[in-house]
Amino acid sequence: MALLRRPTGPSPTPEDISMKEENLCQAFSDALLCKIEDIDIEDWENPQLCSDYVKDIYQYLRQLETLQTINAHFLDGRDINGRMRAILVDWLVQVHSKFRLLQETLYMCIAIMDRFLQVQPVSRKKLQLVGITALLLASKYEEMFSPNIEDFVYITDNAYTSSQIREMETLILKELKFELGRPLPLHFLRRASKAGENLKQQYYTGYTENEILEVMQHMAKNVVKVNENLMKFIAIKNKYASSKLLKISTIPQLNSKAIQELASPLMGRS
Incomplete structure (x- = not known):
């Protein structure tokens, strides 16, 4: 009942109201969690699953997802169109399979490529170069052993040189400010699959x-x-x-x- 008591001090500021709302939301969230099965409770013995921090990790991934949003029409008015991108992605899927890379590497590759294309105009002649360089970067990020740069030259039928790929690699990294970490579909899919039922999925995925x-x-x-x-x-x-x-x-x-x-x-x- 203390919350209903008439305040005797000065009127609350907007900051006070905002903080109180946040506290109430957190209280509601904690109460809701008590009613929903904790899907991480059995993982405490496995340090790789980070059960103590996993909820914070996914909250951070959601923040990254918002910060690194790809606009729906990011190719409008560019030399590159959606069909060209689709052809490139279809080819990258085949290259990814040929190199036998991790699933995360393919998703990371497409994310790097799209983020770069969104902020940097690219000519049609260099689109494949962007795609193969994005795959190289993703391989370095995700794989224990990344293919050599000569492998990427070969897979493009020598359309580009090692030097061109390195130059594009530098340009992409600078344009993205070396911020390659990104929530991937696999991250959320695994979380949703672990939650299973509809109500738990909604709670754990947001x-x-x-x-x-x-x-x-x-x-x-x-x-x-x-x-x-x-x-x-x-x-x-x-x-x-x-x-x-x-x-x-x-x-x-x-x-x-x-x-x-x-x-x-x-x-x-x-």
Whole structure:
């Protein structure tokens, strides 16, 4: 009842009100956590899972996600368009598979490339150079043993020299201020998968179903277009058709009515 008592001192400042609201939000968050299963409680014996800090880590990743946002139309008015980027990404997926790199490396590569393209105009002749250099940087960041720079020269059929790749590497690092750390889809996917149920997923990821609906629709649209041969970029489908990745792109659920309905608003279908 103390919170309802009429204040006897000076009126609270906006800063006081803001702080009180933050405290109330934190109290509500703590109370909510008591009602939702702690999915990290069994991980205390594994130091690699950082169970004492994992919630803070994901909060930090969400902050990074906001700070490093890629605008929806970041290629508008540029020499590079979305189709050119799609061709490049399709090729990078194949290169990534050929080099047998970690999944994180591919996601990091695309993130570096897009962040650079968003702030630095690039000519069509240098787009592939940006892509392969981004893969080199991502490999250095994620892999224990990164491919040699000569391997990247070879995979481009000598379209670029080692010196050109090094120059682009320097330019990208300067443009991104060496801030390569970025939350990747895999980070959040693993967290959501660990949470499992809908309510726990919402609590631990911080996203409601409505907030991710548009992304789900775009993903469903791409799945439908690939399955109906309406898209030429099939490197991802081929990659996930391998037994090593459990042939996940061939499962019947990807041709289900649910996927069709999810994609229909973006495909002009009723």
